[in-house]
Structures are given as structure tokens and as C-alpha cells.
Amino acid sequence: MDKTIHPLKITEVVLRDAHQSILATRMKTEDMLPIAEKLDKVGFFSLEMWGGATFDTCIRFLNEDPWERVRKLKKKIPNTPFQMLLRGQNCVGYRHYADDIVERFVKQSADVGIDIFRIFDALNDFRNIETAVNTVKKCGKIAEGAISYTVSPVHDVALYLKMVKRLEEMGSDIICIKDMAGLLTPTVTYELISEIKKTSKLPVHLHTHATTGLVGMNIQCAIEAGVDMVDTAISSLSMGTSHYATECLVAALKGTPHDTGLDLNLLSEIADYFKEVRKHYAQFESDFKGVDINILQSQIPGGMISNMENQLREQNALDKLEEVLKEVPRVRKDMGYPPLVTPTSQIVGSQATLNVLTGERYKIITKETRECVLGKYGRLPAAIDEELLAKVAQNQEVIDCRPADLLEPEWEGVIEELKEKAKDITSDEDRLTYAIFPKVALNFFKTRHQPMVEEPAPPEKAPAAPAAAPAPAAAAPAMAGGSAVYNVRVNGRDYSVEVSMDDSSSAPAPAPSASAAAPVAPAPASAAPASSSTPPVTAPLPGSIFSLKCKAGDHVEAGDTVIVMESMKMETDIKAPSSGTVQSILVKEGDTVQTGDPLVIIG
Numbered sequence: 001m002d003k004t005i006h007p008l009k010i011t012e013v014v015l016r017d018a019h020q021s022i023l024a025t026r027m028k029t030e031d032m033l034p035i036a037e038k039l040d041k042v043g044f045f046s047l048e049m050w051g052g053a054t055f056d057t058c059i060r061f062l063n064e065d066p067w068e069r070v071r072k073l074k075k076k077i078p079n080t081p082f083q084m085l086l087r088g089q090n091c092v093g094y095r096h097y098a099d100d101i102v103e104r105f106v107k108q109s110a111d112v113g114i115d116i117f118r119i120f121d122a123l124n125d126f127r128n129i130e131t132a133v134n135t136v137k138k139c140g141k142i143a144e145g146a147i148s149y150t151v152s153p154v155h156d157v158a159l160y161l162k163m164v165k166r167l168e169e170m171g172s173d174i175i176c177i178k179d180m181a182g183l184l185t186p187t188v189t190y191e192l193i194s195e196i197k198k199t200s201k202l203p204v205h206l207h208t209h210a211t212t213g214l215v216g217m218n219i220q221c222a223i224e225a226g227v228d229m230v231d232t233a234i235s236s237l238s239m240g241t242s243h244y245a246t247e248c249l250v251a252a253l254k255g256t257p258h259d260t261g262l263d264l265n266l267l268s269e270i271a272d273y274f275k276e277v278r279k280h281y282a283q284f285e286s287d288f289k290g291v292d293i294n295i296l297q298s299q300i301p302g303g304m305i306s307n308m309e310n311q312l313r314e315q316n317a318l319d320k321l322e323e324v325l326k327e328v329p330r331v332r333k334d335m336g337y338p339p340l341v342t343p344t345s346q347i348v349g350s351q352a353t354l355n356v357l358t359g360e361r362y363k364i365i366t367k368e369t370r371e372c373v374l375g376k377y378g379r380l381p382a383a384i385d386e387e388l389l390a391k392v393a394q395n396q397e398v399i400d401c402r403p404a405d406l407l408e409p410e411w412e413g414v415i416e417e418l419k420e421k422a423k424d425i426t427s428d429e430d431r432l433t434y435a436i437f438p439k440v441a442l443n444f445f446k447t448r449h450q451p452m453v454e455e456p457a458p459p460e461k462a463p464a465a466p467a468a469a470p471a472p473a474a475a476a477p478a479m480a481g482g483s484a485v486y487n488v489r490v491n492g493r494d495y496s497v498e499v500s501m502d503d504s505s506s507a508p509a510p511a512p513s514a515s516a517a518a519p520v521a522p523a524p525a526s527a528a529p530a531s532s533s534t535p536p537v538t539a540p541l542p543g544s545i546f547s548l549k550c551k552a553g554d555h556v557e558a559g560d561t562v563i564v565m566e567s568m569k570m571e572t573d574i575k576a577p578s579s580g581t582v583q584s585i586l587v588k589e590g591d592t593v594q595t596g597d598p599l600v601i602i603g
Contacts, residue, residue, distance in 0.1 A: 005257040005258065006228070006257075006258070007257075007258060007259055007260055007261055008223060008227075008228075008229070008230065008249075008253060008258045008259075008260050009045035009228060009229040009230075009260070010044050010045055010229070010230065010231075010232055010246060010249070010250070010260055010262065011044060011045050011046045011047070011048055011083060011205070011229055011230070011231045011232070012039070012042070012044045012046075012047050012048070012231075012232065012233070012234065012246060013048045013231050013232070013233050013242075013243055014039075014233050014234045014237050014270075014274060015027075015032055015039075015047055015048065015049035015073070016048045016049050016050060016051065016052060016054055016084075016085065017048060017052065017085075017231070017233070017242070017243065018233035018234070018237040018238065018242045018243060019237060019281070020052055020053050020054065021209065021240070021241040021242040021243075022237055022240060022241060022242050022278075022285060022286070023237075023278070023281040023284045023285060024057075024281075024284040024286075025052070025053040025054055025056075025057040026057065026061065026062070026281050026284045027277070027281065028062055028064065029064055029068075029069045029072055029073070031277045031280065032049075032069075032073060033072060033073070033076060034273070035270055035273045035274070036073055036076035036077050037076050037077070038266060038269060038270055038273075039077060039080065039270060040076065040077040040078065040079050040080050041263075041266060042080075042262055042263065042266055042267065042270070043080075043261065043262055043263075044080055044262075045081070045229050046080065046081040046082065046083040046115070046116050047077065047080050047081070047082055047083065048083040048084070048085065048118075048231065049069075049070075049073060049082055049083070049084070050066070050069070050070055050082065050083075050084040050085075050109075050114060051084035051085035051086055051087075051092055051118075052085045052092070052342070053342075054066065054069075054092075055092040055433075055436070055437075056092065056093075056437060056440070059433060059437060059440055059441060059444040060437075060440050060444075062452065063444065063447055063448055063450070063452040064448075065429075065433075065448060066433070067108070067112055067429040067433075070082065070109075070112045070113045070114065071112055071113065073113075074112075074113035081115035081116055081142075082113050082114050082115050082116070083114070083115065083116040083117075083118060083144075084109060084114045084116070084117060084118065085118050085120070086106070086109075086117050086118065086119045086120075086132055087120065087121070087122070087342065087343075088119055088120060088121040088128040088129035088132050089102060089121070089128040089129070089131065089132070089403070089404050090122075090128075090343065091105045091436055092105075092436060093436040093437060094342070094343045094346070094368075094570075095343075096128070096376070096377070096403045096404050096407065097404075097407070097410065097435065097436065098404060098407040098408060098409050098410040098411075099131045099404055099407075099409070100409045100410060100411045101410050101411060101414075101432070101435050101436075102131045102132055102135065102404075103131060103135045104411060104428065104432060105432050105435075105436070106132055106135040106136055106139065107135060107139055108428060108429060108432055110136070110139040110140075110141050112429075114141065115141055115142060116141065116142040116144055116174075117132070117136045117141060117142065117143055117144060118144040118146050118176055118178075118205075118207075119132045119133055119136070119143060119144065119145060119146060120145075120146035120147070120148055120176075120178055120341070121148070121378060122148060122338065122339060122341050122342065122343060122344040122345075122377065122378075123148075123338055123339070123344065123377060123378040123379060123380060123381065124147060124148050124163060124339065124381070125377075125378030125379045126145075126163070126166050126167065126170065127378065127379075127402040128378050128402065128403070128404070129145065129170075130170060131404070133145065133170050133171055133172065134171070137171050142173045142174065143171060143172050143173050143174075144172065144173065144174040144175075144176050144205060145167035145168075145170065145172030145174070145175060145176065146176035146177075146178040146207075147160055147163050147164070147167070147175070147176065147177055147178060148178050148180065148339040148341050149177055149178060149179040149180075149183060149184065149339070150181075150183065150299065150337070150338075150339035150340065151183050151296075151299065152332075152337035152381065152382070153337070153382070154337055154381050154382045155337070155381065157188075157191060157192055157195055160177075160192060160196075161195055161196065161199055164196050164199060164200050164202075165199065165200070168200055168202060172202065173202065173203075174202060174203045174204075174205050174228075174229075175196060175200060175202045175203070175204050175205065176204075176205040176206075176207055177192065177193070177196075177204070177205070177206050177207065177208075178207045178341070179206070179207060179208035179209065180207075180209065180301050180339075180340070180341045180345075181209065181211060181295060181299050181300065181301040181340060181341075182208060182209035182210060182211035182212040182214065182215065182295060182301075183212070183295070183296060183299055184208055184214065184218045185214055185218070185296075186214065186217040186218055186220070186221040187221075189206075189208075189218045189221040189222050189225070190221040190222070190224060190225045191225075192225075193206070193221075193222050193225035193226060193227050194225040194226070197225065197226045203228040203229065204226070204227050204228050204229075205227075205228065205229040205230070205231075206218075206219065206222045206227050206229070206230045206231070207230075207231045208230075208231070208243070208244075209241060209242065209243060209301070210238065210239045210240060210241070210242060210243055210244055210291075211240070211241050211288075211291070211292060211295050211301070212291065212292065212293055212295050212296055213291035213293065215243070215244045216244055216248070219244055219249065220252075223253075223258055230244075230249070231243055232244050232245065232246040232249055233245065233246060234246050234247070234267065234270050234271050234274055235247050235248065235271045236271045236272070236274040236275040236278055237274050237278060240286075240288060240289045240290065241286065241288055241301070246262075246267055247264060247267045247268065247271065250262045250264055250267060251264060286309070287309065297329070298325050298326075298328055298329055299328075299329065299332070299340050300325065300328055300340060300345075300349070301340060301341070301345055304340065304345045304346070304349050308321065308324055308325075308349055308353055309321060311353055311541070311542065311567065312324065312353070312357075314542040314594065314595075315357065315541065315542060315594075315595045317357060320356050320357070323356050324349075324352050324353050324356045327352040327353075327355050327356050328340075328348060328349060328352040330352070331348050331351050331352045331355065332348050333385070334384065334385035334388045335347075335348065335369070335372060335373060335380065335384060335385075335388070336380030336381055336382040336383060336384045337380070337381045337382045338372070338380060338381065339381075343368065343377075344372065344377070346368070346570055347366065347368045347369055347372055347570060350366055350368070350369075350567065350570040350572075351365070351366055351369045353541075354366065354540070354541065354572075357540075357541065357595075358540065362388060362391055364540055364572060365391070365392060366570045366571060366572045366573075367564070367570070367571040367572065367573055368570050368571060369392070370392050373388065373389060373392045373393070373398070374392065374393065374396055374397075374398050374399065375398045375399040375400060375403070376399065376403050377403065378402075378403060379400065410435060411431075411435070414431050414434060414435045415431060417434075417438075418430075418431060418434060421442060422434075422442060422445050424445075425445055430445065439546070439589075439590075534583065534601055534602070534603045536586065536598030536599065536600065536601045537562065537563075537574060537576070537577060537598070537599050537600045537601070537602060538595075538596050538597060538598050538599060539565065539574070539593045539594065539595055539596065539597045539599055540572070540574070540595065541565070541567050541572065541595055542567060542592075542593065542594045542595055543565045543566050543567030543572070543592075543593065544565065544566050544567075544590060544591065544592050544593070545563060545564075545565060545566075545587045545588065545589050545590060545591045545593065545599075546564040546565060546566040546571055546589070547563070547564045547589060548562075548563055548585060548587075548588070548589060549561045549562055549563060549564060550562045550563075550582050550585070550600070551582065551585065552582050552583065552584055552585060553581065553582060554581070554582045555579075555580070555581055555582075556576040556579065556580065556581075556582060556602060557576065557579045558575075558576055558577065558578045558579050559575050559576065560575060560576045561573040561574065561575055561576075562574055562575065562576050562582070562599075562600050562602070563585075563587070563599050563600060565593070574599060574600075576602055577602075578602065580602040580603050581602065581603055582600060582601075582602055583601040583602065583603040584600070584601045585599070585600050586598050586599055586600060586601070587599050587600075
């Protein structure tokens with residue numbers, strides 16, 4: 001067993017996971033650059049500064065080029081290795097991409113300045129990280145193979161040791177224990193790392209969060225067991241759902257054989273800087289700022305809790321949070337005990353939320369839940385609940401191969417698509433951005449050279465008023481041909497409805513209203529008349545319209561997908577409740593909708 005006493009190495013996560021955990025990943029590059037040179041002087045093992053949600057947030061909310069962020073920081077931090085979090089075959093997205101995309105993404109990341117790639121798969125299906133690991137090695141960079149730590153009837157130390165052996169065989173340079181929800185306990189930490197050190201000669205890196213309050217004891221036990229590196233966050237962005245404070249660990253080890261050698265005075269200056277920066281992002285802070293030992297039972301990462309809080313608040317259902325938190329472990333068990341880390345945390349969390357809000361378990365099943373159950377994210381750790389499998393599969397085959405083996409190369413298709421959609425986009429970096437986030441990227445390409453429009457502050461965290469009841473119709477003067485126009489309000493939106501004498505009506509078109517929740521596309525001119533009594537298909541949850549799967553005049557069968565919604569980064573298929581003809585579509589791609597908003601009329 002290798003327990004050689006050595007200085008502990010520190011990876012500082014303030015530029016990625018700390019603000020992702022506490023400030024919804026909203027820190028801008030302009031707030032990182034002024035302190036960059038001091039960060040470079042500290043002597044960290046590495047600075048984790050990219051990957052995870054940072055790529056998505058840069059183009060979705062900050063109007064920043066994520067590739068440019070790396071370049072700008074590298075100029076000011078030339079001496080400290082840059083580290084990123086890579087989701088294996090998912091890169092920094094939420095689905096599996098073909099090997100040619102993964103290879104190009106890794107190579108471009110290495111070229112722009114990433115030195116250490118922490119590579120994980122949410123299901124610990126290491127077939128899904130092989131391409132990434134191999135490409136990192138070809139680029140001459142460091143591959144840190146990560147194990148997503150979780151607790152279940154099928155996860156034990158023996159299983160994790162098998163994973164370590166597999167990562168070693170694949171060519172990993174470092175083994176990472178990735179405890180994203182803070183589920184480790186001191187005893188388990190000591191046993192797990194001790195056993196790894198007995199069976200592997202690779203350095204061991206511990207990544208663990210402070211959510212359950214055990215982080216300090218866990219790190220101490222890890223040090224005693226021979227851990228080589230740990231992740232910490234500068235104190236002003238530490239604890240809560242973030243990480244243990246860097247200065248605390250440096251101070252605790254000062255003068256011991258594990259002394260980090262880092263300068264506490266310099267760290268104090270950096271902490272003071274980020275203390276002020278944090279104030280700029282107060283609107284994005286979660287209510288969760290302390291300790292929650294219950295997470296040892298629910299296993300829900302802190303960021304996942306804040307997402308569910310926001311989703312429930314939007315639906316005036318924040319009182320159901322406890323019910324959702326209890327449903328999460330049930331869904332996780334039904335789905336074969338996946339670790340709760342991106343994207344499986346979003347998949348399980350969104351499904352649990354839908355189960356509670358609809359009042360019926362699996363009445364609505366997200367696209368991602370279906371694909372996860374069908375093996376399209378990889379091999380689940382345990383057996384899937386038979387009832388859920390039957391409901392999802394519906395004669396579809398559960399695959400057992402590496403999911404990416406079923407994907408055709410994508411790169412040439414990306415180039416051709418961009419020739420049609422954005423002719424001026426010719427750099428490989430932009431093409432990769434589009435390949436991973438196509439819809440968001442197209443919007444970003446249009447706005448990146450414009451001043452950023454500040455995000456509105458989130459709604460007050462008090463229970464919202466109940467949704468307005470439909471307002472009485474106000475009749476307008478009769479129109480030629482024996483019809484009249486009525487203004488009606490449904491779920492806070494105003495509509496003008498033309499009603500003819502024979503009780504048929506034209507498709508509802510939105511009337512301008514300051515109270516409308518989101519813009520609604522007028523009904524297409526080709527829309528066929530719909531019966532005034534035909535109820536619209538409505539949104540089952542708040543989100544945005546990801547894609548339209550039908551058009552006015554199409555015939556659809558009951559159960560056909562007519563619209564795909566996106567919520568919490570997950571896609572939900574909106575299905576036709578009955579067979580018929582699409583009379584009108586009341587939304588367009590990109591629209592934001594609330595629960596109960598009308599989407600399409602099928603007559």
C-alpha cells in the first residue's frame with residue numbers, strides 16, 4: 001500500500017465548479033481576468049476552469065465565446081495547468097455525440113489550452129469515455145479517469161476497485177473519485193482510498209462537495225489514506241453546495257508532512273477579491289447555503305435541488321418540493337440506480353417532478369428517461385423496474401452495445417448544415433459549438449458581438465398568486481359574414497377568437513397584451529377551421545418550445561408527438577391525445593410557455 005508522506009496537491013475550482021454550485025455558473029470572464037495573475041502565483045496543482053455547465057452558460061446566458069475564455073485566461077495564467085470536466089461521449093452536452101465530434105472537441109480543447117481532462121460517464125459505463133481518453137493521450141495531455149461515486153445496493157468498494165482497474169487499463173494517468181453530491185462519509189473515504197492505493201500505483205484525486213457537512217472530516221481521512229490531490233474552493237465561494245475552503249486546508253496542513261506550501265496571505269487576497277465578485281451575482285444564489293444531512297438519503301446534488309425549486313416555483317407548486325425530493329429516490333431505483341450527476345441527475349429529477357405534478361407516476365415520460373431506460377446512455381448499474389420498462393419500451397429493443405456505435409459520423413453534416421443556416425461560420429471552434437448546442441449556438445452567433453442584455457432577476461421566492469381563471473369573453477361587433485370576434489384570457493394569455501354563426505371558429509390568434517406570459521405565433525393562414533369546443537393541447541410544465549413535429553393540416557394519430565418541449569435541459573414529447581387533423585399551432589420554436597398554455601389544436 002502506497003502511503004508515502006508527501007505534500008498534498010490542491011486543485012482550485014473557483015473558476016468552474018465553485019460558481020457553478022453557488023452562482024448558477026454565471027461568473028463572467030471579465031470577473032476572472034483581474035485576479036488571474038495572482039491565481040497563477042499560488043502554485044496550485046491545477047485550476048479547474050472549464051467544462052460542465054460553463055460552456056452552455058457562456059453561449060446561452062453570458063453572450064461569451066467559451067473557447068475565447070480559455071485563451072484569455074491562458075495569457076494571464078501561463079504557469080498553472082488548466083483542468084476541465086469532460087462528460088465522455090457527451091463532451092459538454094447532454095447527449096452522446098459521434099466519435100468524430102468527440103475527437104475534434106478534445107483536440108480543439110487541448111489546442112486552446114486545456115492540460116488535464118477529468119473524464120467521466122454518468123453511469124460509470126467506461127465504454128463511453130474510451131474515445132475521449134484515447135484522444136487526450138494522442139494529444140499528449142493528462143487523462144484523469146473519474147468514477148462517479150454513489151450509494152446503492154449494487155455499489156460497493158469491490159465494484160469501485162474494478163472500475164479503478166478498468167480506468168488504469170484504459171490509460172488513465174490519474175484516478176479521480178468524483179463525489180458530486182457529497183455522499184462520502186469519513187469511514188468510507190478512508191476505506192475506499194486505502195484500497196485504491198493498495199491496488200493501483202496511479203495518483204488519486206478526490207473531488208467532493210460540502211453539502212452534507214462531512215467534507216472536512218472526509219478530506220482528513222483521505223489524506224491519512226494517502227490521497228494525492230484534492231479539490232477545494234477559495235473560501236468566499238466555498239461550503240454549502242460548493243467545496244471545502246482552500247485556505248482552511250492549507251492552514252490545517254501547515255508545518256505537517258503534508259504541508260501544501262501555498263501562501264495563505266496570497267490566498268487571502270484572492271478570497272477578498274471573490275467576496276466582492278460574489279455580490280454581483282446575488283440574484284443567482286440558491287436558498288441552500290448550509291448543511292443538509294438528508295442528502296445522504298436522497299442523494300440529490302445541491303444544484304439539482306435549486307433547479308427543482310425554480311421549476312416548482314414557476315408552477316405555483318413550491319409546496320410540493322418535499323414530495324418531489326421523496327420521489328427522486330423512487331425514480332432512481334426504478335431506473336436501475338444511476339448515479340445522480342449530469343445528465344442523469346436532470347433526467348431523474350425532471351421525471352420525479354413530472355410524476356408529482358401530474359399526480360400519476362410516469363403519466364408523462366421525458367424523451368431522456370425513455371432513452372436512458374432503453375440503454376441509449378449506456379448500461380445502467382442494476383435491473384430496471386419491469387412496469388417502467390414495459391411502459392417505455394413498447395416493443396422497442398433495449399440496446400446493450402456502446403451507444404455511440406449506433407451513431408453515424410456527424411462532422412461533415414455539421415459543416416453542410418452551417419452552410420445553409422449560418423454561412424459566415426467557418427471556424428472549427430464555432431462548428432463544434434454548433435454541433436453540441438445547435439439551437440443555442442445559432443442565437444449566440446447572431447449576438448456575440450453585441451452588448452449583453454442582462455438577465456432579469458428571478459421571481460421573488462414567495463408563493464406566486466394562483467393562475468388567473470379564464471376571463472369572460474367580451475364580444476366585439478359582428479363581422480361581415482355572420483361572425484364576431486371575442487377576446488378571451490386563458491392562463492394569463494389573451495386571445496382573439498373569431499366565432500361564426502354556425503359555431504365554427506377560426507384558429508385563435510393572440511391579441512397584444514402586457515400580461516401575456518410569452519409571445520404566441522399567429523395561426524398559419526392554412527389552418528383549417530376548428531370547432532369552438534375543441535380544447536387545445538396544453539403545456540404540462542413550464543419550458544420552451546424545442547421543435548414542432550407537425551404543421552397545420554397534418555393528420556396525426558393518438559400518441560403521435562406533435563411538439564417537443566425543453567425544460568431543465570430535458571426534452572418532453574407532447575403527444576396528440578386523440579387522432580385528428582391539426583387545426584392550428586399556437587406557438588413557434590423558441591417560445592417560452594407556462595403550465596397550461598395552449599400549444600396546438602387538433603380537431
